[in-house]
Amino acid sequence: RIEFSGREFALAMDPQQRVFLETAWTALEQAGYDPQRFAGAIGLYGGATLSGYLFNLFSNSHLMQTVGQFPLMLGNGREFLTTRTSYLLNLRGPSVNVQTACSTALVAVHLASQALLSGECDLALAGGVSIRLPLKGGYLYQEGGISSPDGRCRAFDARAQGTVGGSGVGLLVLKRLEDALGDRDTIYGVIKGSAINNDGADKISYTAPRIEGQAAVIRAAQQVAEVDPDSIQVIETHGTGTRANS
Numbered sequence: 001r002i003e004f005s006g007r008e009f010a011l012a013m014d015p016q017q018r019v020f021l022e023t024a025w026t027a028l029e030q031a032g033y034d035p036q037r038f039a040g041a042i043g044l045y046g047g048a049t050l051s052g053y054l055f056n057l058f059s060n061s062h063l064m065q066t067v068g069q070f071p072l073m074l075g076n077g078r079e080f081l082t083t084r085t086s087y088l089l090n091l092r093g094p095s096v097n098v099q100t101a102c103s104t105a106l107v108a109v110h111l112a113s114q115a116l117l118s119g120e121c122d123l124a125l126a127g128g129v130s131i132r133l134p135l136k137g138g139y140l141y142q143e144g145g146i147s148s149p150d151g152r153c154r155a156f157d158a159r160a161q162g163t164v165g166g167s168g169v170g171l172l173v174l175k176r177l178e179d180a181l182g183d184r185d186t187i188y189g190v191i192k193g194s195a196i197n198n199d200g201a202d203k204i205s206y207t208a209p210r211i212e213g214q215a216a217v218i219r220a221a222q223q224v225a226e227v228d229p230d231s232i233q234v235i236e237t238h239g240t241g242t243r244a245n246s
Helices: 006-011 015-031 053-058 061-067 069-076 078-089 101-118 177-182 211-225
Strands: 042-048 095-097 123-130 168-174
Touching: 015 042, 015 078, 015 123, 015 168, 042 078, 042 101, 053 061, 053 069, 061 069, 069 078, 078 095, 101 123, 101 168
Parallel strands: 042 095, 042 123
Antiparallel strands: 123 168
């Protein structure tokens, strides 16, 4: 059982941290694992976007005086996201904040998988959260930017003009396959292999991915997974809907 005071929970904490904590609890519960009784180490790898809630708190001078800056920092700094959750859920494995922009959640899954394979933990939670505040709001379109001029994202479409931001949270419970089979866990999917890299400086601009870099990391993941490219039937991609310049 986890309890918060109204001031700490409702006022001083970024909703991203609360929702991340709730989702971690739900994920473990659905997987059938109680951290208080689990004999091994449970790791946590995740990340969040910059807290928009904190800007609202700084404008509330009364709250700043009554709560104090330190609790506000702990409740809104994304560097405390995973360690707070690990503390409240009694997770004793590695607790690592991941910040790689759009790839944060996938990189968290990769790092969690590596930690399981190396024996750093026996169970791992991995994912991310992004809640944009205010919840009801828009954006100022700027020509040449990544945002869509009409509020619609048309991925892989000749009419693509930009992307649209959103909010969400997702966490996976990961375990070594042989252990999951031995414990007769419910298995929704198997990660055969993963890889990460970086484009370096050899690309058109900082925000533009390099084709050669993407091809290299895909090839590395296939080699780790020992998967024949001809056997792949479905590919899921990151469709931003931004214009492709030839």
